[in-house]
Amino acid sequence: MCRPFHFLAATATLLLIVAGGCHRADMSKPLICIVVPSQDNPFFKIEADAAAARALALGYRVRIDVHDDDAYRQDNLIDAAIASNAAAIILDNAGADSSIAAVRRATKAGIPCFLIDREIHADGIAKAQIIADNDQGARVVAAEFVRALGPQGGEYVELLGRESDTNAQVRTKGFHAVLDGQPTLKRVSAQAANWSQSEAFQKTETMLQAHGNIRGIISGNDTMALGAVAAVKSSGLTNILVTGFDGSPDALQSIRSGSLRATTLQPAVFIARLAVDEADQFLKSGNTGKPERQIIPCDLVTQDNVDDYADFEKVR
Amino acid sequence: MTEHLISPGRSDRLATSSVRALLFLLRARAVLVLLLLLILFSALAPSFLTANNLSILSKHVAISAILAIGMTFVVLTGGIDLSVGSVAGLGGMVAGYLLTQGLPFGGSVHYPGVLVAILIALAVCFAVGLLNGWLVAKAGVAPFIATLGTLYIARGAALLLSNGKTFPNLGGVAVRGNTGFTLLGQSFLLGIPLPVWIMLVLFGVVALVAAKTPLGRHVYAVGGNERAARLAGIRVPRVKLVTYLVSSLCAALVGLIIASQLEAAHPATGESFELNAIAAVVLGGTSLMGGRGSVTGSLIGAFVIGVLSDGLVMLGVSEFWQMVIKGTVIVLAVAIDQLQSRLQAKFLPYLLSASPEDAQ
Secondary structure (H helix, E strand, O other), rough: OOOOHHHHHHHHHHHHHHHHHOOOOOOOOOOEEEEEOOOOOOOHHHHHHHHHHHHHHHOOEEEEEOOOOOOHHHHHHHHHHOOOOOEEEEEEEOOOOOOOOOHHHHHHHOOOOEEEOOOOOOOOOOEEEEEEEEEEEEEEEHHHHHHHHOOEEEEEEEOOOOOOOOOHHHHHHHHHHHOOOOEEEEEEEEEEEEEEEEEEEEHHHHOOOOHOOEEEEEOOHHHHHHHHHHHHHHHHOOOOEEEEOOOHHHHHHHHHHOOEEEEEOOOOHHHHHHHHHHHHHHHHHHHOOOOEEEEEEEEEEEEHHHHHEEOOOOOO | HHHHHHOOOOHHHHHHHHHHHHHHHOOOHHHHHHHHHHHHHHHHHHOOOHHHHHHHHHHHHHHHHHHHHOOOHHHOOOOOOOOOOHHHHHHHHHHHHHOOOEEEEOOOEOOOHHHHHHHHEEEEHHHHHHHHHHHHHHOOOOOOHHHHHHHHHHHHHHHHHOOOOOOOOOOHHHHHHHOOOHHHHHHHEOOOEEEHHHHHHHHHHHHHHHHHOHEEEEEEHHHHHHHHHHHOOOOOOHHHHHHHHHHHHHHHHHHHHHHHHHHOEEEOOOOOHHHHHHHHHHOOOOOOOOOOOOOHHHHHHHHHHHHHHHHHHHHHOHHHHHHHHHHHHHHHHHHHHHHHHHHHHHHHHHHHHOOOOOOO
């Protein structure tokens, strides 16, 4: 059964793959570590790429790491950044409370941390916390949802994000701050689809069966909204309007084609660049010149202004 | 005891038949649970028992059922395939890549037709199955470890294909001649969704292979006692290889169906699907030790899980409770499975002595 040649061939292939995946960099430049939740979500991918591009342009070396929303893994990545003697860390963290210790450790080791997209529940540790205003974003998209449904209102369902995620809670609170004041609107069901398109597709199909008079679907992010759009289409229904959140490229395309009513665009690219600029400023002068907490408003995107946006930034 | 053989007493006959009834109930537990759930949800949710909803329900079930059908052979040989979710994601991404990005060919970009794209996606997943089979059967790596490795490899490959992005608009472009991919997940045949037909055909083929062909017998033999199977002249590595190929191909079909339904291929599609498939197989009474179980059981198991999750969504039960309830059903089912085999072993001599004419 034992075939040394096979094993040798397999090992050689593996080494080749690994070697191909490695990049060379100029080791003399200072390093900026960028840590984001995942790279299979276009939002985090574009965010990380924007930060990396700006850091490279400013003459830094860049490393991008992914913590998969796992606070333990994030801990290890921060340790790795400390060990590699990084000049600064740009972090989209893995939890408002569970990330405090890691940020504190990096700061104590003399590495300034600049938080983007998600905040932590502590002040004075990170050099900056630059986040999109999820509450305001949720309110403007909910207002558009109400406006689009018109004075007769009707029944609607809600798709929630991963219930352990802070932003999922902030968004649903923002939605309900607007929606619960509308006497004609009635939420008949709410399901967590965990930010996933295929899960949202199945759950929406089922909810559409259970409730025959649904007129609207309000979703905690764009991928779930697109799953809901596909479910509405497969159920052969029309006149059900769907809204999303994030402003992903796919969502913008659906808004252009009319299948998605509205979304709210998080200025992820702007925030990522701003964080790198402030890091650069801090490394050169010892001060960012800005308050720690900076909240950047989101933009409502509908068919009227969809051409002004692309890849999580305003282009016009 | 000889009197019993000739004419069992009245009380003995009663006891025998009640033991038989108990054992039958335990053996048919998956069907019973399914019926119970159907009755429960029909009573609680008014639109549950409508033709339209049952059609949508079976479409949802088809996803985990196809994975479970493919996984059954693997589990019957005593193995496990953790890579199916990732392989499903990879299959969808390969098709998505070919349909939206095309292949650079001689300086220009060539867009393959839908059928070619599907075949290439199946071929790529076939290669993953080949790797799984080779690792398990030839290299002697434990199935859990081998398929855990390919789980990561396939997921990484899916992410590399698009650099993490989604391939949208898989409907195709008429000019490129690659429209029609959406038919796979969205079309109907005789009023029943195509994915359900795919599930039924796969079920038929695999059940037939399991019951009527030498390969099916060999799968059970390898799982029952691998050493004995080898001594009996069965080519164990080849049997194992085939089971992993079947599993990967079923997974690829699932990935293609999902991509077709959503008209988009997302690299994270299929995460944790392997757990649903394993749960369906186990609910259906297939032993993780191998050698015992059936494809029919896996299909019923998939229906139990599907009915449960869709029914709970219709009732508006929160995600957290859904997870608790699903876990409880799985654990109970396997506990009853253990109870059944123990009771059967305990009562077997009694049943044999009570009614020799039935115990051939």
